[in-house]
Amino acid sequence: MTQELLKVWDPQPNPNIPELHPGDTVRVHARIVEGDRERIQVFQGVVMRIRGGGANANFTVRRIAAHGIGVERTFLFNSPRIERVEVLRRAKVRRAQLYFLRKYRGKAARLKEDRSLFEDK
Amino acid sequence: MAKRKGLLGKKIGMTRLFTETGEVQPVTIIQLGPCYVTQVKTVATDGYNAIQIGYGHKPRLNKPEAGHLGSNPPVRYLREIRTDDAAEYQVGQVIDVSVFKPGDLVDVTGTSKGKGFAGAVKRYGFRGGPKTHGQSDRHRAVGSIGSTTTPGRVFKGLRAPGHMGNRRTTVLNLEVVKVDVERNVIAVRGAVPGPTGGLLLVRNAIKS
Numbered sequence: 001m002t003q004e005l006l007k008v009w010d011p012q013p014n015p016n017i018p019e020l021h022p023g024d025t026v027r028v029h030a031r032i033v034e035g036d037r038e039r040i041q042v043f044q045g046v047v048m049r050i051r052g053g054g055a056n057a058n059f060t061v062r063r064i065a066a067h068g069i070g071v072e073r074t075f076l077f078n079s080p081r082i083e084r085v086e087v088l089r090r091a092k093v094r095r096a097q098l099y100f101l102r103k104y105r106g107k108a109a110r111l112k113e114d115r116s117l118f119e120d121k
Numbered sequence: 122m123a124k125r126k127g128l129l130g131k132k133i134g135m136t137r138l139f140t141e142t143g144e145v146q147p148v149t150i151i152q153l154g155p156c157y158v159t160q161v162k163t164v165a166t167d168g169y170n171a172i173q174i175g176y177g178h179k180p181r182l183n184k185p186e187a188g189h190l191g192s193n194p195p196v197r198y199l200r201e202i203r204t205d206d207a208a209e210y211q212v213g214q215v216i217d218v219s220v221f222k223p224g225d226l227v228d229v230t231g232t233s234k235g236k237g238f239a240g241a242v243k244r245y246g247f248r249g250g251p252k253t254h255g256q257s258d259r260h261r262a263v264g265s266i267g268s269t270t271t272p273g274r275v276f277k278g279l280r281a282p283g284h285m286g287n288r289r290t291t292v293l294n295l296e297v298v299k300v301d302v303e304r305n306v307i308a309v310r311g312a313v314p315g316p317t318g319g320l321l322l323v324r325n326a327i328k329s
Contacts (some may be wrong), residue, residue: 005304008299009301055136055138078139
């Protein structure tokens with residue numbers, strides 16, 4: 001009973017976020033507020049981890065920015081600032097958290113693609 | 122005194138909500154009421170103005186409890202709220218969360234979590250001693266507790282280790298973020314005293 005009441009105001013799942021898996025290459029359209037201006041910023045990278053936790057659920061996307069610098073950004077599933085998420089590619093991975101990607105760069109950081117994502121369609 | 126209104130309830134736990142602009146707000150969910158006015162105290166009868174409200178459910182009442190509650194439901198908890206407009210209440214009246222609306226400021230009173238016998242570092246934020254430079258057994262010590270022959274004693278009220286928590290605590294001016302009248306639940310911004318399931322008294326803010 002008490003646990004249910006905790007979820008009274010939990011938001012509905014964002015319909016613009018498809019089911020994500022670790023290893024997915026995604027494009028996140030995030031709304032950025034700068035002063036009184038608003039714009040959409042796209043962040044593309046590999047889903048490195050997905051954390052549950054109801055209203056606090058989040059996922060971390062890693063991308064390689066300029067000069068080979070790795071940038072990780074964590075998004076809250078329930079944030080109204082996430083416009084939408086596209087899954088571009090699904091990879092076959094054997095772990096839930098892909099922290100090992102931090103050790104590798106370039107060709108070594110590739111993941112094996114899982115074709116089943118597109119065969120369904 | 123002022124006109125105050127309040128309800129008894131139970132802490133459900135903390136979560137986060139988003140504002141319209143997308144900012145995260147830490148909130149505590151509190152199940153509040155319904156409460157019943159079990160006694161009205163006025164200057165004429167008791168020397169001060171207050172209402173006594175009841176909350177919860179107690180399946181078996183003893184005779185004095187049953188006599189005091191009369192036709193009211195068998196409540197487990199009784200608390201008094203001092204308010205100038207006590208005379209406007211009637212015994213048996215139901216108070217529910219609709220007395221609060223989003224944006225209101227409230228004071229939340231509860232019993233803080235007990236920490237047991239705590240040292241001065243945890244209890245009062247003392248710095249403790251140095252970690253290195255030949256220290257032994259001094260890492261979390263209180264340090265000096267006074268002078269020498271003059272005054273030759275330790276002053277009363279000196280902060281020292283002792284029991285911490287499990288005390289009545291009030292957090293002032295918490296903003297009500299959400300109210301759900303059907304489920305008797307509110308969400309206030311920030312933390313409130315006590316464990317999940319602990320009894321809370323929520324009143325409209327006195328200092329605002």
